[in-house]
Amino acid sequence: MIEKITNGGELQAMILRSNYTFDGIQFFTPDEFSQQLAYMKRPTGYVIQPHVHNAVAREVLYTKEVLLIKSGVVRVDFYSDAQEYYESAILRxxxxILLAFGGHGFEIIEEAEIIEVKQGPYAGESDKTRFVPSVQELKIKGAE
Structure with a gap:
């Protein structure tokens, strides 16, 4: 299952649950996203033709992150660009999860191993603005 997190009608994040399945390949992100998220299921013996990726100039304005929860339970809190909390989701x-826009924070509910993929090169602390969230009433998706 794919869940879309939106704020004000704008896509902020996508969650691909561990039980998702689809025969073939399915891309979830718009072509213009600088980080693409897809799912692929192929049968035994299927061949993906060898290929190389061409040098194509791209302009990346915002970092998009993809996190794979290898183990554990993690709560992700979503914030608007104005740093206002609007909902949370539980990841197992x-x-x-693809974090596309807006703000986010995490709490580890059960010890977790997380694999992160994002664009480089890393811009250091100039890449993000850290903030202290106000007290929030959690609206959690996936808590069941």
Whole structure:
């Protein structure tokens, strides 16, 4: 299952749950996203033709992150660009999340191993603005 997190009608994040399945390949992100998220299921013996990726100039304005929860349980809190909380989701082992826009924070509910993929090169602290969230009433997706 794919869940879309939106704020004010704008896509902020996508969660690909561990139980998602689809025969073939399925892309979830718009072509213009600088980080693409897809799912692929192929049968035994299927061949992906060898290929190389061409040098194509791209302009990346915002960092997009993909996290794979390898183990554990993680709560992700979503914030608007104005740093206002609007909802949370629970991620479990095997879940994948693409963080596209807006703000986010995490609390580890059960010890977790997380694999992160994002664009480089790393810009250091100039890449993000840290903030202290106000007291929030959690609206949690995936808590069941």
């Amino acid at each position: 082992a095997g879940d994948v």
